């Protein structure tokens with residue numbers, strides 16, 4: 001195997017292949033939609049999800065002022081719509097109407113949900129944090145639904161039975177993919193006793209002791225930071241450029 005160096009700024013490409021979502025928002029009766037590749041769950045209970053949004057996006061203001069959003073998981077059927085929504089800004093006009101994508105009412109929020117998608121998560125904005133040149137919007141999940149052709153409700157997983165009903169993943173540039181098939185991991189369960197016999201026990205004990213010390217140090221540092229009441233960073237001077245995702 002030959003390893004080749006990547007530029008630091010291209011490291012994000014190694015995280016490519018994750019689901020793309022079309023984020024819909026509504027503020028003052030106007031809706032907008034833009035694709036987001038940088039999304040993730042951040043808490044199970046309460047259920048929280050996060051999206052990273054550049055301040056130059058019109059949606060950045062929509063999220064800040066409207067305080068709600070929906071994640072729509074597009075299928076291959078609306079691949080070109082997905083790309084187009086990421087190439088024009090809602091600042092120029094109502095791009096949702098221009099896209100002619102049909103939409104329907106959400107259960108708990110005013111932002112619309114898009115047809116041609118296979119899953120939908122409705123959120124209210126719980127928090128936002130400046131992270132380098134993006135803002136991380138954390139959403140509290142208010143409702144979620146999925147297409148029964150796309151999601152196996154018994155297993156609680158995407159079913160991956162039919163390409164037309166798979167969620168679209170984003171590789172970068174104009175490249176997308178869908179998941180091919182699921183594999184099961186087969187792992188032999190080994191007890192701590194077995195591992196000790198194999199000489200791993202001592203090593204694990206040392207790691208655990210070190211972890212306890214580091215956790216304590218991190219907690220003390222957090223408490224000290226809370227006591228200082230660190231001010232929120234000022235984001236008003238962030239560049240308003242429109243970088244490629």
Ligand SMILES: Cc1cc2nc3c(=O)[nH]c(=O)nc-3n(C[C@H](O)[C@H](O)[C@H](O)COP(=O)(O)O)c2cc1C
Nearest residue numbers: 034035036037038053054057058059086088089090
């Ligand atoms: C597939 C795809 C994924 C994208 N992911 C993100 C993202 O995670 N965060 C972001 O700020 N912009 C992302 N963009 C760029 C925005 O979608 C794009 O700038 C869009 O035009 C913004 O629309 P708006 O100005 O109406 O909000 C992505 C674009 C594409 C095509």
